[in-house]
Amino acid sequence: MHWHCASGLQAGALTANRAQIMEYISTRGSAPALTFEGATLAGLACDGGLYVPVEWPRFSEAEIAAMAGLPYAELAAKVMQPFVGDCLTPERLLELTTQAYGRFDHKAVTPLVQFDEQHWLLELFHGPTLAFKDVALQLLGPLFEEFLSRSDRNLTIVGATSGDTGSAAIDAVANRDKVNIFMLHPKGRVSEVQRRQMTTVLAPNVHNIAIDGSFDDAQAMVKRMFNDAAMTDRFSIGAVNSINWARLMAQVVYYFASAVQLGAPHRQIAFSVPTGNFGDVFAGYVASKMGLPVARLLVATNVNDILHRALTSGDYSAGTVTQTAAPSMDIQVSSNFERLLFDLGGRNGAAQAEQMAGFEKTRAMRLTNAQTQGASALFTSVRADSDDMSQAMHWAWKNCGELIDPHTACGVHAARSAGIDPSIPVVTLATAHPAKFNDPVERATGNRPMLPARVGDLFERQERYDELPGDYAAVTDYVARHATPRA
Numbered sequence: 001m002h003w004h005c006a007s008g009l010q011a012g013a014l015t016a017n018r019a020q021i022m023e024y025i026s027t028r029g030s031a032p033a034l035t036f037e038g039a040t041l042a043g044l045a046c047d048g049g050l051y052v053p054v055e056w057p058r059f060s061e062a063e064i065a066a067m068a069g070l071p072y073a074e075l076a077a078k079v080m081q082p083f084v085g086d087c088l089t090p091e092r093l094l095e096l097t098t099q100a101y102g103r104f105d106h107k108a109v110t111p112l113v114q115f116d117e118q119h120w121l122l123e124l125f126h127g128p129t130l131a132f133k134d135v136a137l138q139l140l141g142p143l144f145e146e147f148l149s150r151s152d153r154n155l156t157i158v159g160a161t162s163g164d165t166g167s168a169a170i171d172a173v174a175n176r177d178k179v180n181i182f183m184l185h186p187k188g189r190v191s192e193v194q195r196r197q198m199t200t201v202l203a204p205n206v207h208n209i210a211i212d213g214s215f216d217d218a219q220a221m222v223k224r225m226f227n228d229a230a231m232t233d234r235f236s237i238g239a240v241n242s243i244n245w246a247r248l249m250a251q252v253v254y255y256f257a258s259a260v261q262l263g264a265p266h267r268q269i270a271f272s273v274p275t276g277n278f279g280d281v282f283a284g285y286v287a288s289k290m291g292l293p294v295a296r297l298l299v300a301t302n303v304n305d306i307l308h309r310a311l312t313s314g315d316y317s318a319g320t321v322t323q324t325a326a327p328s329m330d331i332q333v334s335s336n337f338e339r340l341l342f343d344l345g346g347r348n349g350a351a352q353a354e355q356m357a358g359f360e361k362t363r364a365m366r367l368t369n370a371q372t373q374g375a376s377a378l379f380t381s382v383r384a385d386s387d388d389m390s391q392a393m394h395w396a397w398k399n400c401g402e403l404i405d406p407h408t409a410c411g412v413h414a415a416r417s418a419g420i421d422p423s424i425p426v427v428t429l430a431t432a433h434p435a436k437f438n439d440p441v442e443r444a445t446g447n448r449p450m451l452p453a454r455v456g457d458l459f460e461r462q463e464r465y466d467e468l469p470g471d472y473a474a475v476t477d478y479v480a481r482h483a484t485p486r487a
């Protein structure tokens with residue numbers, strides 16, 4: 001794919017050119033630097049890269065110690081402020097986090113549950129659509145509205161979902177001013193709960209599209225649209241998947257929240273993270289760069305194990321997607337891995353662009369020595385097959401009385417088999433509510449998890465969505481007919 005940056009993008013209020021604000025640069029080196037506001041609205045950089053902060057802000061030990069006991073919304077504002085720079089005042093940021101996290105069903109927002117002496121579960125699924133993606137997207141919705149209200153822009157959000165991003169994004173932006181959302185899901189490859197959580201939102205700015213093909217096919221079409229001048233000239237296209245920096249930023253918060261509860265900064269903590277697009281676990285890497293004492297990050301994959309192969313042998317080569325009971329991890333190309341490779345490779349945009357161009361041509365690349373060594377200093381990968389997932393669900397239920405979903409099961413499998421020193425607490429991120437995937441949970445445990453009351457009538461609600469062939473022209477034609485052109 002050939003990427004180009006329109007020269008008009010070099011100027012304008014959202015281009016970062018003042019010294020006191022946090023700048024965002026592209027991993028591929030040739031897109032203009034942007035402010036937080038610019039990076040949030042842009043999503044993907046115009047050179048095909050991903051935005052990252054120009055440097056990692058760092059908290060001192062005393063600052064981390066002072067985070068203990070803060071309400072979640074306050075902690076979130078504190079952790080995110082250095083990334084936001086002067087795009088929001090601290091007071092306004094706190095209002096937005098209070099609004100976002102007030103919609104969660106648990107007062108602690110992301111409660112920590114103890115399995116046994118060493119193992120903990122961080123429940124990230126108490127948001128409106130029952131998966132961890134709510135933690136970031138409930139904030140992204142108000143951020144979009146805030147930034148769009150400052151201009152006469154409107155935003156056309158185009159996204160692809162393997163299940164959970166779609167519903168969380170739709171909930172976050174439904175009925176918001178100046179935003180239209182087009183969400184592609186692979187037809188028949190998301191669970192019924194996942195599909196209904198998207199298609200039963202009947203707001204006029206929400207457009208659900210079922211595509212013939214896999215998640216990777218849908219994601220490739222979305223990426224292509226970002227670089228299609230015929231579309232980007234007419235529409236201001238934005239992203240809600242984890243290529244959007246603001247999402248990763250919001251996910252850094254719960255690493256701090258849980259680690260501080262378990263004794264950080266005076267104690268090291270390990271995390272086990274069910275991984276697909278490498279967004280969630282990259283947020284853990286950011287937390288460690290910011291000074292959190294992270295002993296290890298376990299990259300838990302299912303049999304779609306490109307990351308496991310990359311981290312164990314330096315071979316990042318995409319195979320074909322295998323469907324599993326953890327569909328949100330049925331991914332071969334992990335977009336956010338590029339952010340890690342860029343950081344570990346010495347932040348050389350030209351070299352990163354070349355490495356990614358090679359990958360886009362052949363669907364395979366080798367990591368450099370610096371990238372392999374840098375990754376192994378913090379990351380360990382563990383792959384779970386379907387037996388491992390069932391056994392982990394069974395173990396959590398029989399030994400701890402906890403029902404966990406198949407994605408979380410990959411994390412628990414990794415946490416229990418990675419050989420982490422017993423003195424180090426291991427926190428597994430529980431990425432989805434078990435009721436979202438009740439069939440495999442019931443098969444493994446003999447127990448069918450109940451949907452929480454807030455979504456109880458999901459199966460009675462009316463659905464609305466359109467079906468399209470896995471054909472780029474059909475999708476762009478659909479978007480062009482329903483979206484609002486740039487002002």
Ligand SMILES: *Cc1c(COP(=O)(O)O)cnc(C)c1O
Nearest residue numbers: 164276277278279280328431432
């Ligand atoms: C999205 C998702 C994942 C994978 O997260 P990434 O940030 O893409 O690595 C894991 N589990 C669930 C339930 C998800 O929805």
